């Protein structure tokens with residue numbers, strides 16, 4: 001049941017129009033951070049208010065909505081956002097990646113390839129990839145507009161000089177269509193290759209920082225690197241303990257009081273679907 | 286010979302105050318120009334106007350660019366000027382922390398300009414950075430240390446390495462030895478003199494310290510209240526100053 005005290009999807013129509021304009025601008029200039037007037041949402045910053053506002057602006061009554069947090073549909077954060085849109089928009093919700101038309105995510109891209117017609121909405125804490133070395137907003141804006149991106153490589157240089165390799169494993173910076181450098185939000189670098197040429201629309205919302213950016217379908221996205229230290233998506237050298245998948249991103253979980261560990265898919269829907277189809281890992285009951 | 290830099294009638298006011306007024310001069314390749322004058326005489330204002338850090342109210346600054354020849358750097362587009370700032374030009378600040386990234390290793394500081402102009406081979410960048418640390422007498426073992434762990438003199442030398450690594454043709458320096466101990470100053474001056482000679486650098490050096498210009502500058506401009514009151518070959522101006530103010534400036538040093 002829709003809660004009648006709210007407009008559809010909580011935000012008023014004017015606010016949604018303003019956010020949609022920012023989204024359209026973002027799609028027209030892939031990777032460019034579009035400022036928008038972020039609204040107070042009935043949840044704290046850090047709970048994905050940027051993503052929630054983007055989802056609110058793109059949801060229609062016919063949509064089927066899925067929320068994942070680190071790949072899981074059942075964390076407190078994911079459940080509360082899913083419940084929020086069930087109440088305020090009355091949309092169907094699902095845990096299935098294929099059935100969903102809009103997926104809001106924190107820190108992961110689903111393992112199943114997304115397709116045309118789907119929208120992936122990322123929650124973004126810090127949209128500015130240059131912030132690490134240049135705190136002045138006036139200066140980073142100029143660097144983007146003049147394509148002065150040497151500083152991004154200074155960050156990677158520092159990584160190699162300290163660790164012997166590029167140790168950045170989350171929020172790994174990318175160059176979009178040879179133009180804007182973009183922070184893909186704190187997804188693991190394992191997911192970076194999925195950003196590229198994705199069939200679905202990708203939208204990024206930062207609430208506290210009031211920025212929206214986007215990747216239209218089939219966009220070229222390249223992870224930054226050095227010639228002698230090429231980008232390598234990380235991969236655990238184990239299969240999933242539950243479903244045996246060898247191609248998925250794994251979380252390490254402690255399974256008993258003795259500290260026994262197990263590696264399982266971080267994408268819970270992917271893992272469960274594989275188990276239902278009869279795949280079995282070495283730790284499965 | 287075409288001048289490397291031609292400065293025409295540069296003026297800058299701060300409200301009713303004069304920063305500098307109607308300064309013109311030419312700098313030829315390989316030449317070092319010293320600018321001296323008491324505190325508040327407009328030296329930094331002039332330097333910042335020429336280097337593109339401050340928009341002058343009037344005047345032109347024409348630089349002989351590698352590709353297109355002489356161009357007015359004040360009239361050129363901002364991207365073009367910023368590109369010049371990280372390739373053919375260099376700026377050494379009085380306070381090393383204004384010219385360094387204090388949160389980045391020495392190697393990263395030196396490598397930044399290389400990466401800014403598109404170098405993408407880590408090993409090459411690192412070996413060039415290490416080589417430059419050696420040229421400014423910083424031990425190669427410090428390449429991964431942050432400048433916060435360096436002494437004032439080392440920080441200043443690191444700033445110089447960071448600026449010279451891309452082989453600039455013109456270096457601006459504002460009081461490069463200011464704030465350092467006398468013995469540290471002497472070593473830095475020696476180093477600077479060696480680099481200027483070896484690289485055939487052209488430079489504009491602002492300083493209070495007549496010993497600095499005596500050692501480094503071929504020519505000298507004396508500034509007072511924003512204007513150039515005397516200009517000429519360094520030895521001539523220092524040994525036989527014509528303007529009363531220059532005489533005062535020189536004699537006040539002799540008294541020390």
Ligand SMILES: Nc1ncnc2c1ncn2[C@@H]1O[C@H](COP(=O)(O)OP(=O)(O)OP(=O)(O)O)[C@@H](O)[C@H]1O
Pocket residue numbers: 299302303304305322323324325326327328329330331493
């Ligand atoms: N941002 C500013 N706003 C107003 N007045 C300024 C500003 N900067 C400099 N001035 C004034 O302009 C004049 C020239 O200052 P400038 O800093 O160029 O002198 P300087 O010769 O570099 O002095 P110092 O040797 O102390 O560094 C001084 O009268 C100074 O007070």
Ligand SMILES: [Mg+2]
Pocket residue numbers: 328329330459
């Ligand atoms: Mg000054």
Ligand SMILES: [Zn+2]
Pocket residue numbers: 240241242243244245248264265270271272274
């Ligand atoms: Zn699995």
